[in-house]
Amino acid sequence: xxxxxxxxxxxxxxxxxxxxxxxxxxxxxxxxxxxxxxxxxxxxxxxxxxxxxxxxxxxxxxxxxxxxxxxxxxxxxxxxxxxxxxxxxxxxxxxxxxxxxxxxxxxxxxxxxxxxxxxxxxxxxxxxxxxxxxxxxxxxxxxxxxxxxxxxxxxxxxxxxxxxxxxxxxxxxxxxxxxxxxxxxxxxxxxxxxxxxxxxxxxxxxxxxxxxxxxxxxxxxxxxxxxxxxxxxxxxxxxxxxxxxxxxxxxxxxxxxxxxxxxxxxxxxxxxxxxxxxxxxxxxxxxxxxxxxxxxxxxxxxxxxxxxxxxxxxxxxxxxxxxxxxxxxxxxxxxxxxxxxxxxxxxxxxxxxxxxxxxxxxxxxxxxx
Amino acid sequence: xxxxxxxxxxxxxxxxxxxxxxxxxxxxxxxxxxxxxxxxxxxxxxxxxxxxxxxxxxxxxxxxxxxxxxxxxxxxxxxxxxxxxxxxxxxxxxxxxxxxxxxxxxxxxxxxxxxxxxxxxxxxxxxxxxxxxxxxxxxxxxxxxxxxxxxxxxxxxxxxxxxxxxxxxxxxxxxxxxxxxxxxxxxxxxxxxxxxxxxxxxxxxxxxxxxxxxxxxxxxxxxxxxxxxxxxxxxxxxxxxxxxxxxxxxxxxxxxxxxxxxxxxxxxxxxxxxxxxxxxxxxxxxxxxxxxxxxxxxxxxxxxxxxxxxxxxxxxxxxxxxxxxxxxxxxxxxxxxxxxxxxxxxxxxxxxxxxxxxxxxxxxxxxxxxx
Numbered sequence: 001x002x003x004x005x006x007x008x009x010x011x012x013x014x015x016x017x018x019x020x021x022x023x024x025x026x027x028x029x030x031x032x033x034x035x036x037x038x039x040x041x042x043x044x045x046x047x048x049x050x051x052x053x054x055x056x057x058x059x060x061x062x063x064x065x066x067x068x069x070x071x072x073x074x075x076x077x078x079x080x081x082x083x084x085x086x087x088x089x090x091x092x093x094x095x096x097x098x099x100x101x102x103x104x105x106x107x108x109x110x111x112x113x114x115x116x117x118x119x120x121x122x123x124x125x126x127x128x129x130x131x132x133x134x135x136x137x138x139x140x141x142x143x144x145x146x147x148x149x150x151x152x153x154x155x156x157x158x159x160x161x162x163x164x165x166x167x168x169x170x171x172x173x174x175x176x177x178x179x180x181x182x183x184x185x186x187x188x189x190x191x192x193x194x195x196x197x198x199x200x201x202x203x204x205x206x207x208x209x210x211x212x213x214x215x216x217x218x219x220x221x222x223x224x225x226x227x228x229x230x231x232x233x234x235x236x237x238x239x240x241x242x243x244x245x246x247x248x249x250x251x252x253x254x255x256x257x258x259x260x261x262x263x264x265x266x267x268x269x270x271x272x273x274x275x276x277x278x279x280x281x282x283x284x285x286x287x288x289x290x291x292x293x294x295x296x297x298x299x300x301x302x303x304x305x306x307x308x309x310x311x312x313x314x315x316x317x318x319x320x321x322x323x324x325x326x327x328x329x330x331x332x333x334x335x336x337x338x339x340x341x342x343x344x345x346x347x348x349x350x351x352x353x354x355x356x357x358x359x360x361x362x363x364x365x366x367x368x369x
Numbered sequence: 370x371x372x373x374x375x376x377x378x379x380x381x382x383x384x385x386x387x388x389x390x391x392x393x394x395x396x397x398x399x400x401x402x403x404x405x406x407x408x409x410x411x412x413x414x415x416x417x418x419x420x421x422x423x424x425x426x427x428x429x430x431x432x433x434x435x436x437x438x439x440x441x442x443x444x445x446x447x448x449x450x451x452x453x454x455x456x457x458x459x460x461x462x463x464x465x466x467x468x469x470x471x472x473x474x475x476x477x478x479x480x481x482x483x484x485x486x487x488x489x490x491x492x493x494x495x496x497x498x499x500x501x502x503x504x505x506x507x508x509x510x511x512x513x514x515x516x517x518x519x520x521x522x523x524x525x526x527x528x529x530x531x532x533x534x535x536x537x538x539x540x541x542x543x544x545x546x547x548x549x550x551x552x553x554x555x556x557x558x559x560x561x562x563x564x565x566x567x568x569x570x571x572x573x574x575x576x577x578x579x580x581x582x583x584x585x586x587x588x589x590x591x592x593x594x595x596x597x598x599x600x601x602x603x604x605x606x607x608x609x610x611x612x613x614x615x616x617x618x619x620x621x622x623x624x625x626x627x628x629x630x631x632x633x634x635x636x637x638x639x640x641x642x643x644x645x646x647x648x649x650x651x652x653x654x655x656x657x658x659x660x661x662x663x664x665x666x667x668x669x670x671x672x673x674x675x676x677x678x679x680x681x682x683x684x685x686x687x688x689x690x691x692x693x694x695x696x697x698x699x700x701x702x703x704x705x706x707x708x709x710x711x712x713x714x715x716x717x718x719x720x721x722x723x724x725x726x727x728x729x730x731x732x733x734x735x736x737x738x739x740x
Contacts, residue, residue, distance in 0.1 A: 022641045164607045167540065167600070169616070197570045197590065197704060199598075215598055217570065217590050225572070225588055227540070227600045234537045234618040235636045235647045243542070245607035253640065253647055263608045268395050268627050274608045331570065333704030 001043050002107070002297070004036040005082035007073045007097055008089030009049040009058040010356045012112050012139075025238070025255030026141055026288045032086040032110060033062050035289025041297050046080040048073040049089075053359050073097055077104035084296065087111040090353035095121035102134050108296040109136045113179040115313030118344030119321065122314035129310055135299035137292050137306035138313035140183035144291040146282040147258040149307075151242060151249040152188055154260075154280075161246025161263070163189060166218075168228045169236040173211035174320035175345035178230055181238075182316040183308065188242045188249075191222035192315070195335045198323030201231060206327040211348035216323040219333075248274060320345060370667065371674050374416050375480070377409040378455035380446045380470055381462030382422040382431040383729045385485050385512075398611075398628040399514070400661050405459040405483065406435050408662025414670055419453040421446040422462075426732050446470055450477035457669065460484040463726035464548075465719075468494035475507050481669040482509045486552040488686025491717030492694065495687035502683055508672035510665050510679035511686035513556035517664040519655045520631045524561060524615060524622040527633075527653075534619025534636070536562060539599045542609040546584035547693035548718035551603055555689040556681065561615050561622075564595035565688065568708045571696030574604055579700040584721035589696040601696075621647065693718060 006013045016031035029035045036044040047058045048070040055069035070076035077085070077100060085101045087094050087109060095116040101109055109129070115138050116122040129136050142148050154160055166189050170181035186192070200206035200214040218226035233239075238254035248261040260279040267273040299306045318336060321343045326334045352360065379386045389404035402408045409417040420431045421443040428442035443449035450458070450473060458479045460467050468489040474482055475498075482502075488511050489495040502509050515521045527533055539562050543554035559565070573579035573587035591599035606612075611627040621634040633652040640646035668680050678684065691709060694716045699707045725733070 019642065024641065161607060164605055165542070165602055165609070169538070195704070197572075197706075199570075199590070199592070215590070217572070217588070217600075219572065225602065225604070227590075227602075229538055229598065229600075231598065232537055232618070234534060234616050235621040235634055236538070236614075236616045237644075237647060241609075243607055243609045245605070248608040256641065256646070261608055267610075268398060268629065269392065271610070273629075274610065274626055331568070331706030333570075 002041055002083035003045045003080065004042040004084035004086070005046040005048065005076060005080055006032050006036070006044070006086045006088055007048045007076070008087065009047045009054040010088065010358050013047070013086060013088030014058050014061060025145065027285055029287040029289045030141070031289060032088055033058065035287060035293055036084070037062060038287065039290050039293045041293055042084055045082060046070065046076050048076040051356055051359055053362065054356055074100055074104070077101060077106070081105070083107045085109055090350045091117060091347045092350045092353055095125055098125050098136070099128060102128050102132050106134060107300050109134060110139065110292060110296060111136055111313070112139050113313060114175045114317055114347050115310060116317065117346060119314070119318060119338060119341040122317055123341055126310045126314055133303070135296050135306055136310040137296050137299070138308045138310060139292065140180050140308045140312065140316065141288050142180060142184040143187050143308040144288045144295070145255060146285050147255060147279070148184065148188065148240070148251060150280060150282055151251070151258070152190065154247065154249065155188060155242065155244065156190060159247055160242065160244030160249065163222070163224045163242070163244045165243040166224060166226045167241040168226070169233040169239040170228065170230055171233040172213065172230050173348040174214055174230055174323060175211045175317060175347040176349050178320050179313070179316040181228060181230060182319045183312055184240055185218065185226050185228065186312065186315060188240060189220050189222065189224045189226065191220035191224055193319050193336055194219050194221050195333045196319060196322045196326055197331070197333045198326035199331065200324055200327040206324055209344060209346050211345050212324065214323055214327065216326070218319070249279070317345070370670055375414060375456035375670070376418045376453065377415040377457035377459070378419040378421065378449060378453055379405050379409070379417070379459045379461055380421045380449070381460065382420045382427040383461065383731050386420070386459060386461030387431050387434060395629070398518070400518070400658055402660050402662045403514070404662065405461055406431065408660065408666060409457070410435055412663055412666050414666055415457060418455060419443065419449050421449040424729055424732055426735065427729055447473055447477070450474060450479070454478070456480045458482055463723045464490060465723040465726055468498050471498050471509070472501060475501050475505050479507060480673055482507060483512065483665055483669065484509055484686070485512050486686060487548045487690055487720045488552070488683060489690065490719060492687070492691060492711060492714040495690060496714055499683050499687060506676070508669050508679055509683035510669050511681045511683060512665065513553050513681045513685065513689065514661055515553060515557045516560050516681040517661045517668070518628060519658050520624060520628060521557065521560065523653060523655055524624070524631070525563070527620065527622065528561065528563060528615070528617070532620055533615065533617030533622065536595070536597045536615070536617045538616040539597060540614040541599070541601045542606040542612040543601065543603060544606040544610070545586065545603050546721040547587055547603055547696060548584045548690065548720040549722050551693050552686070552689040554601060554603065555692045556685055557613055558591070558599050558601065559685065559688060561613060562593050562595065562597045562599065564593040564597060566591045566692050566709055567594050568592050568706045569692060569695045569699055570704070570706050571699035572704065573697055573700040579697055582717055582719050584718050585697065587696055587700065589699070591692065622652070690718070
């Protein structure tokens with residue numbers, strides 16, 4: 001049993017699962033505290049948050065005592081010596097807190113996305129975690145989806161033939177939920193991006209550092225080509241389309257449906273036909289958070305990389321930044337890696353983060369009559 | 370519509386001019402009659418009066434198949450135009466000669482031209498033909514045939530009447546050379562979106578191909594002047610053959626597998642967190658499914674009567690070519706966005722169908738079979 005602690009006791013750290021009424025893109029338990037409580041591998045021993053209201057709600061919800069809640073995460077790390085720590089604060093402080101956790105000797109980190117705001121921060125995290133042998137899993141949770149991991153298995157085992165194309169319709173800001181979209185493209189394609197072309201929602205947004213929407217063309221090093229539309233997608237809602245010479249997998253409507261097509265004889269001029277076949281269901285489906293924890297336990301015990309590693313988190317950020325650079329440079333292809341490591345995107349979720357979102361909401365709610 | 374019966378002639382008596390329909394066994398992409406001679410022979414608006422082809426074998430097969438006499442078959446198209454004075458003329462030769470023959474036909478006084486695609490090889494040729502058409506009032510329809518396919522025209526109607534909401538995206542998976550069948554793919558994108566392309570980014574299949582004039586495969590990103598964005602994959606598409614995906618805020622139409630299936634989705638209440646769901650609804654079937662060749666002829670007759678531009682006009686043919694060339698220019702310039710229109714009108718693509726066109730494909734095949 002590993003001792004687990006959560007830093008940042010807001011929505012993702014504690015109560016996100018309450019909002020989820022249907023499976024598909026995720027299965028419960030999904031977010032950090034409920035996963036630590038439910039996992040046979042972990043025991044939830046502490047939480048840390050600057051905001052006392054968050055701590056009080058967390059303690060009551062997860063059955064911790066007042067002493068297990070800390071206002072200072074460094075104090076918590078020193079006193080509780082957790083093996084696992086979840087980083088669920090605003091992304092503004094994520095890199096600094098990850099570094100504190102590594103220095104305090106934790107074994108595994110489960111970090112919310114995006115991993116960092118700047119490439120330099122992401123570099124420091126990857127370097128420090130490698131040097132200290134700390135396993136970091138970034139919560140780009142589609143890597144832990146049973147459907148998308150099955151799609152990736154099919155791709156790897158040649159069931160789709162040679163991969164050609166990945167298309168993503170995923171309305172999002174490129175750092176915030178774009179980290180999910182871009183990471184999922186990389187995961188399904190199982191390749192790295194050599195270069196990109198991007199168009200952002202406006203010249204003004206592209207010139208700034210605020211998180212932004214955009215579209216992009218991605219050239220992967222295994223020959224696959226990617227197209228992402230992160231500008232508004234209307235009726236095509238969070239969709240991934242993985243196309244190979246022999247098969248195709250489409251994940252539709254934010255994971256609510258997964259379709260599988262096989263290339264079969266027939267067609268207008270006997271050129272073959274795409275025929276829909278049942279998507280191979282996994283034998284069991286566990287909570288997405290439990291899969292992350294099991295992955296981190298495996299990574300710690302075998303010194304392997306987590307399925308969504310810090311390196312994967314850095315690459316998602318770097319691709320988002322390269323897409324913006326392409327626009328900034330007047331619309332031209334941009335090769336990766338990006339040389340200027342000071343580049344950053346102020347992920348949209350850090351807006352107004354001086355007061356946590358839940359505390360803001362609580363303050364706005366009228367007193368009960 | 371005018372009740373005249375128009376005199377029609379075909380120039381280039383090979384596959385598209387004469388026998389293409391024999392290859393088609395299933396509807397969807399095409400509805401019969403589709404290609405030129407069978408359409409003229411079957412249409413109540415036209416009478417097939419002549420054919421021209423420099424290759425005598427082609428002429429003999431054509432005459433026998435369509436019940437013409439030897440005197441109605443010419444080896445020189447100028448002689449045919451002079452002697453037969455056709456109202457309609459179809460341009461089914463190799464694309465290498467298309468511009469030149471269209472100019473001959475316009476100068477000979479034809480009323481309407483039904484031209485195979487691509488419209489021309491170079492932008493300058495396209496400019497010259499269009500300029501002459503305008504001056505002489507000749508209607509030119511380019512056979513980018515999806516504009517005459519009822520599933521696509523229904524999708525276009527849904528767009529025009531707002532049934533898909535605000536249009537956002539068009540994606541095409543269409544393995545093709547960008548001038549040859551790419552003229553279909555690009556034209557269909559323009560047709561469904563109902564707008565023009567302002568700029569493109571393109572990646573070609575190789576630097577070598579991009580540097581040359583030969584037809585080539587490639588992918589591209591297109592920015593339309595009504596805000597829609599397009600993605601075209603013309604490099605191999607594997608299990609996604611010839612697919613168009615038109616996405617709006619309220620609805621979506623997908624044409625799959627070479628037009629064999631058309632899907633329609635509506636945005637309906639429901640879904641996780643109440644954010645709504647795309648629900649598949651029956652695609653609205655038309656009350657009848659017209660022959661695509663008839664649709665072209667009726668379109669051209671309406672243009673003759675009203676002076677309007679055909680549904681797939683010479684201008685549309687030029688724009689498809691210009692977009693293909695711009696995609697290649699983007700690659701040539703190291704992966705930069707390229708604005709339209711292109712200033713260098715000498716640019717061209719040697720459409721892949723002109724390869725080895727000194728002997729028609731059917732004659733090459735006949736000779737191969739009976740040496």
